[in-house]
Amino acid sequence: MAEKSEKQPMQRKNKILIAVIALLVVAGVVLGVVFGLKSKNATNDQDKKSDSVKEDSKPTDNSGNNTVTPPPPKVNGTMINGVLFPYYVLDGPTPAPVTTVGTVYSNCKVPNTFSISFDDGPSQYTTALLDLLDKEGIKVTFFVNGNNDGCIYEKQEIVKRAYKSGHQIASHTWSHPSLLTLTPEKITEEMTKLETALKDILGVVPRYMRPPFGDGGLGTNPAGDKKVQDTLRGLNYVITTWDIASGDANIDSHAPPYKLSDAALLAAQQKEYNVGISGSPKGAPHMALQHDTYERTVSLITPWAIKMVKELGYKIVPVGECLGDDPRNWYKSIEAPAATAPTKCVP
Numbered sequence: 001m002a003e004k005s006e007k008q009p010m011q012r013k014n015k016i017l018i019a020v021i022a023l024l025v026v027a028g029v030v031l032g033v034v035f036g037l038k039s040k041n042a043t044n045d046q047d048k049k050s051d052s053v054k055e056d057s058k059p060t061d062n063s064g065n066n067t068v069t070p071p072p073p074k075v076n077g078t079m080i081n082g083v084l085f086p087y088y089v090l091d092g093p094t095p096a097p098v099t100t101v102g103t104v105y106s107n108c109k110v111p112n113t114f115s116i117s118f119d120d121g122p123s124q125y126t127t128a129l130l131d132l133l134d135k136e137g138i139k140v141t142f143f144v145n146g147n148n149d150g151c152i153y154e155k156q157e158i159v160k161r162a163y164k165s166g167h168q169i170a171s172h173t174w175s176h177p178s179l180l181t182l183t184p185e186k187i188t189e190e191m192t193k194l195e196t197a198l199k200d201i202l203g204v205v206p207r208y209m210r211p212p213f214g215d216g217g218l219g220t221n222p223a224g225d226k227k228v229q230d231t232l233r234g235l236n237y238v239i240t241t242w243d244i245a246s247g248d249a250n251i252d253s254h255a256p257p258y259k260l261s262d263a264a265l266l267a268a269q270q271k272e273y274n275v276g277i278s279g280s281p282k283g284a285p286h287m288a289l290q291h292d293t294y295e296r297t298v299s300l301i302t303p304w305a306i307k308m309v310k311e312l313g314y315k316i317v318p319v320g321e322c323l324g325d326d327p328r329n330w331y332k333s334i335e336a337p338a339a340t341a342p343t344k345c346v347p
């Protein structure tokens with residue numbers, strides 16, 4: 001009996017103990033759920049904040065480890081007329097241009113700037129050039145044609161890439177004629193036909209142009225120059241030539257077989273650049289002309305020129321920047337491109 005009487009209180013004690021443990025477990029589960037939810041909400045709040053405050057946001061994954069979340073992409077450009085003007089983040093209203101239409105600029109104006117510009121493309125070599133410029137972090141000016149080295153509509157992705165990368169797109173006429181040989185009406189046609197193409201492809205109309213061969217801007221034909229410049233003034237174009245011609249178009253062939261060895265070509269380039277640079281004070285700006293329609297201009301001359309110009313302490317910039325114009329003034333108009341651009345050139 002004694003045994004039985006002792007056993008019964010023990011059973012009661014055990015039952016009480018089990019009940020207490022069960023209660024503690026239930027309470028623990030309830031508390032765990034409540035705090036778990038709270039902590040999840042806190043994480044969500046943090047996530048919401050991280051949308052607007054990008055720095056120091058290190059959300060954790062389910063395992064509790066820190067994960068690195070890439071920051072949201074920065075707005076790279078400026079909204080103008082409801083479209084993104086790429087690359088340049090520009091505040092406030094557009095300032096008045098510092099350049100004058102109808103005037104010929106044969107050199108840059110901003111000290112310590114050096115513009116390297118490329119004429120006659122886009123070409124089959126332009127993509128490799130854009131890769132190089134991206135790698136070097138350099139912006140340049142492309143004086144493009146509509147139908148010179150092939151049809152611009154068929155190479156529109158190259159032009160779009162150049163524009164979106166922050167390079168200046170300027171006009172080199174539709175078909176690359178000497179403007180001295182044309183009537184004002186034909187000059188106008190050469191300019192407006194390319195305007196239509198660039199409006200279709202990019203949505204912008206350049207304000208900067210370079211006459212093919214420099215004809216009309218070199219001061220060699222007073223009557224012809226006046227005709228060209230008056231016509232271009234009427235079309236609101238800034239006329240730019242160069243003070244350093246690398247001579248790539250005169251001394252090289254577009255592709256193999258080459259007329260010169262690599263070493264001879266670079267020596268000739270060095271000579272042309274030296275003539276331009278050594279004749280002016282240190283830090284004096286320069287406007288160099290090259291052509292992206294030559295394979296070795298892209299593969300050999302430009303890498304060499306970039307290195308040489310950088311070593312001289314210059315900042316390499318587009319022509320519009322080395323003349324001091326706000327990027328918005330590199331263009332006569334900035335709008336949305338056509339929903340569908342043509343894919344072929346009409347003769």
Ligand SMILES: [Zn+2]
Binds near residue numbers: 120176212
């Ligand atoms: Zn040209």
